[in-house]
Amino acid sequence: MPDERFPGLRRRGFLTATGAATLGALALTGCGGSGNKGQDDKGGTPKRGGRLRAAFAGGGAGETLDPHLSNLFVDVARAKALFDKLADYGADLSARPRLAAKWESNKTLDRWRVTLREATFHDGKPVTAQDVLYSYRRIADPKKAFRAKASLEPIDLDASRATGRRSIEFVLKRPTAEFPNVLAAFGAYIVPEHASDFDKKPIGSGPFRFVSFAPGRSAVFRRYDDYWDGAPHLDELEFVVANEESARVNALLGGQVEYAHELNPTTARAHEGKGQIEIVRLRNSAMQAFCMKTDRPPFDDKRVRQAFFLITDRKELVDGALSGAGEIGNDLFGKGYEYYADSLPQRHQDLDKARALLKQAGAEKLKVTLDTSAVAAGFTEAAGIFRDQAAKAGVTLDVKMGSKDSYWSDTLDNGTLCCYRSGAMPIDAHISQRLLTDSATNATKWKHKDFDALYQQAQSTRDKTERAAVYARMQHRLYAEGGFLIWGFADWILGTARKVRGVEAKAPANSLDWARFDKVWLA
Amino acid sequence: MRGLRSLVARRLLLGIVQTTAVVLLIFALTEALPGDAAVALAGDQPDSARIEAIRKAMHLDRPAPERLIEWVTGLLHGDLGTSLTSGRPVSSYLTGGFGPTLLLATLTVALLVPLGFGLGILAARHAGGLIDRLVSSMTLAVYAVPEFALGVLLVTVLALRLGWLPPTAVGYGTDLLAHPAALVLPVLVLLSRPVCSLTRLVRAGMIDALASPYVAQARRYGISGARIHLTHALPGALAPAAQHLARTIDWLLCGVIVVEALYTIPGLGTVLLNAVAERDVPVVQGLAVLFGVLTVVLNLGADLVAHRLAPRAGVAA
Numbered sequence: 001m002p003d004e005r006f007p008g009l010r011r012r013g014f015l016t017a018t019g020a021a022t023l024g025a026l027a028l029t030g031c032g033g034s035g036n037k038g039q040d041d042k043g044g045t046p047k048r049g050g051r052l053r054a055a056f057a058g059g060g061a062g063e064t065l066d067p068h069l070s071n072l073f074v075d076v077a078r079a080k081a082l083f084d085k086l087a088d089y090g091a092d093l094s095a096r097p098r099l100a101a102k103w104e105s106n107k108t109l110d111r112w113r114v115t116l117r118e119a120t121f122h123d124g125k126p127v128t129a130q131d132v133l134y135s136y137r138r139i140a141d142p143k144k145a146f147r148a149k150a151s152l153e154p155i156d157l158d159a160s161r162a163t164g165r166r167s168i169e170f171v172l173k174r175p176t177a178e179f180p181n182v183l184a185a186f187g188a189y190i191v192p193e194h195a196s197d198f199d200k201k202p203i204g205s206g207p208f209r210f211v212s213f214a215p216g217r218s219a220v221f222r223r224y225d226d227y228w229d230g231a232p233h234l235d236e237l238e239f240v241v242a243n244e245e246s247a248r249v250n251a252l253l254g255g256q257v258e259y260a261h262e263l264n265p266t267t268a269r270a271h272e273g274k275g276q277i278e279i280v281r282l283r284n285s286a287m288q289a290f291c292m293k294t295d296r297p298p299f300d301d302k303r304v305r306q307a308f309f310l311i312t313d314r315k316e317l318v319d320g321a322l323s324g325a326g327e328i329g330n331d332l333f334g335k336g337y338e339y340y341a342d343s344l345p346q347r348h349q350d351l352d353k354a355r356a357l358l359k360q361a362g363a364e365k366l367k368v369t370l371d372t373s374a375v376a377a378g379f380t381e382a383a384g385i386f387r388d389q390a391a392k393a394g395v396t397l398d399v400k401m402g403s404k405d406s407y408w409s410d411t412l413d414n415g416t417l418c419c420y421r422s423g424a425m426p427i428d429a430h431i432s433q434r435l436l437t438d439s440a441t442n443a444t445k446w447k448h449k450d451f452d453a454l455y456q457q458a459q460s461t462r463d464k465t466e467r468a469a470v471y472a473r474m475q476h477r478l479y480a481e482g483g484f485l486i487w488g489f490a491d492w493i494l495g496t497a498r499k500v501r502g503v504e505a506k507a508p509a510n511s512l513d514w515a516r517f518d519k520v521w522l523a
Numbered sequence: 524m525r526g527l528r529s530l531v532a533r534r535l536l537l538g539i540v541q542t543t544a545v546v547l548l549i550f551a552l553t554e555a556l557p558g559d560a561a562v563a564l565a566g567d568q569p570d571s572a573r574i575e576a577i578r579k580a581m582h583l584d585r586p587a588p589e590r591l592i593e594w595v596t597g598l599l600h601g602d603l604g605t606s607l608t609s610g611r612p613v614s615s616y617l618t619g620g621f622g623p624t625l626l627l628a629t630l631t632v633a634l635l636v637p638l639g640f641g642l643g644i645l646a647a648r649h650a651g652g653l654i655d656r657l658v659s660s661m662t663l664a665v666y667a668v669p670e671f672a673l674g675v676l677l678v679t680v681l682a683l684r685l686g687w688l689p690p691t692a693v694g695y696g697t698d699l700l701a702h703p704a705a706l707v708l709p710v711l712v713l714l715s716r717p718v719c720s721l722t723r724l725v726r727a728g729m730i731d732a733l734a735s736p737y738v739a740q741a742r743r744y745g746i747s748g749a750r751i752h753l754t755h756a757l758p759g760a761l762a763p764a765a766q767h768l769a770r771t772i773d774w775l776l777c778g779v780i781v782v783e784a785l786y787t788i789p790g791l792g793t794v795l796l797n798a799v800a801e802r803d804v805p806v807v808q809g810l811a812v813l814f815g816v817l818t819v820v821l822n823l824g825a826d827l828v829a830h831r832l833a834p835r836a837g838v839a840a
Contacts (some may be wrong), residue, residue, distance in 0.1 A: 008650070055693060059614045061789075062609035071566065147568065147575035216797070217696040217789050240694035242787040246675065250690035251787070253683050257693060405800055406558025409569035422567075440570035510620030 017103025021152040045320040050522040051236040054259035055248040058241030063215040066198040067189035068146045077515040083204035087183035088512035091335040093182035093426045109175035117164040119228040129162030134193040143437045151185030175460040176240045178428045201422035207232045207518035233521035266324035268493045278496045285492035290485040291420040295445035302481040303361040310354035311393045321382035329486040334427040343476035367396045371418035375404035379419040499523045538819030547615040549811040560607040560802040577764040581607045604805040613809035620695045624790035628775035631713045644727025660721035674712045675787045693787040711787045717771045729761025769825030
């Protein structure tokens, strides 16, 4: 596939793999002319009516509206227009109640009582505890491979039950202090009981109701007037699929769509502040990293890992691999999210210290293979830049290009060093999915019983301040000697027509306000 | 006439063998690609238990030959199978993508034939003159521009700067005929290179024919210039042009990936691109069958036309 010529054809933009976080820093760092203007304009009162067309990269003729099969950005954007989750993520990736009005746990944090708000599906039927249990059991079906299955794993669905029409008691397999995060998990949408065919006329409880769907081409939805969170301002919402980035930009410039998702930094620079379209940057979004396998040479020696932390010139990587559209990282996941350890000093390149550490470890003239692939924007560029940086410390990196369709699977257990990225998710999810002994995608092979124990301790700690302290301890350890060399956080870039209002900029992908169209209006 | 019939039979038989070979090759190559549909679908969550579950749900855990045989059995009954990723019938993928592709191809060919032949004849009539040099240099220049570059250029100038045409066909789906303006740019891009090569072929063929003894003889009989050009020289030049045209139509029908991606036209090229990325083997195989059949039929047609126009040239079977 001609990827160098057509970077936009990387349409497999997996949602959890990218994403966007915004910090309060948005107001401080280069908001730019368009950002300020946008805020002035947003002062107006929302106007009702009109049709908004939104262009996304899509999944071709195989696309489906089954919310539990959501995989791509466009899948989730459509799913959240038609359906709701019990909870969803705020800008700091903490869970906010949605269909669930409230939740409370027992003392030991292994039983949670969730009360649903009064909401109705598009056919007028109320959303009940039975619908919730049906949806979760469908996701957890061992014969299926729904993505959210792993997230719902803490729930013992056989023991969980409806205690009323709108109340559910979830029985958990172990104490889970962050249980609300489970309710907000990727793809954990609530569908009506017994729903299984979503191609014909899917019924949800979301802000828009179904009108028509042509897989890989377009989906048209109409306002649901009885939406529990207030009816959307738009009359109609149409999702159109344009896999090529240039096609999305051109359609936006030519007035064929009003919203274009996933733009390149160069496009953003070309149009930012020019007045033709608005560029929205969801700052500090996708985590960008190199992943060191800590269970094998040379990275089984923590001094080598520490040397690699110090070899890295993060600014150069952000400027080169991300075209400057991003912020530097500090080897910790989740900048700006709840529990992020922002008190740790920012790490900088220190080649002398790196060389000394390598010498101590007996790893002078080290040779390592760095796996990369065109699977994500900036990967191959980052690999090239890092190779040059490592050479300055006497380390030879041999950059190896892999297939982009199987990259994640290829690099999970093989190799020693690879390019890595991740989208927004709560820090506890990052730890449980990637950093525990039994984690399914433990790409750094970080397996430490005491670290596992700290995680269990955090999940069993009721008090939030105490819990934050445990998370801080875990992050200190990762900062000192972890396997993730997290060098940056990329912006996530959207383009909108000038008349579009109400697009939230403090909204990491995967969070509630990202690609949320019920609060958007046309001026 | 008997010879012609046996030629057709031979070519059809060969075509079936070729298509079968293509399908087998495609199956083997797709199997040889790193990762399968389960790995592609699991993406950045390569949890091995989940990949196994997906594989099982897709029936990918069965041996490859078994899957191939099942698919071939279905094919013999006219069943192209179902997509691995969506579970929808492969035939719906093909019919869905074929409409836009056929529309683009038809429009392109409808313009290509008069333009290519017209310019070629014009240049040949004025061989060596100003018009010939103008046509020849223009066609060479346009031919040298890659289609993606031309596509971007046309969008920038005609759609975004001047605002005469819509930049893409996004959101129009298969109903492209209702938006004829959106078809102008893609057809222009598709047309650009074939017109150049066809013009040059026709010109060269005509010049050759005009220099031939039989044309000289016709001239000696005092036959008018126009008649010599159209009824004596042109048929000789048509034979290679017909074969070139067949290849062009084949290219147009078998997925013009770049133009489809640039203008967001949901044709067969887009279907192919997605199916390969998703390792959706049944869809890739269905496309291979379709493309194989199209190629065989078109080439056979071109050979028959060439045979009719220039019997002496002979037809390589």
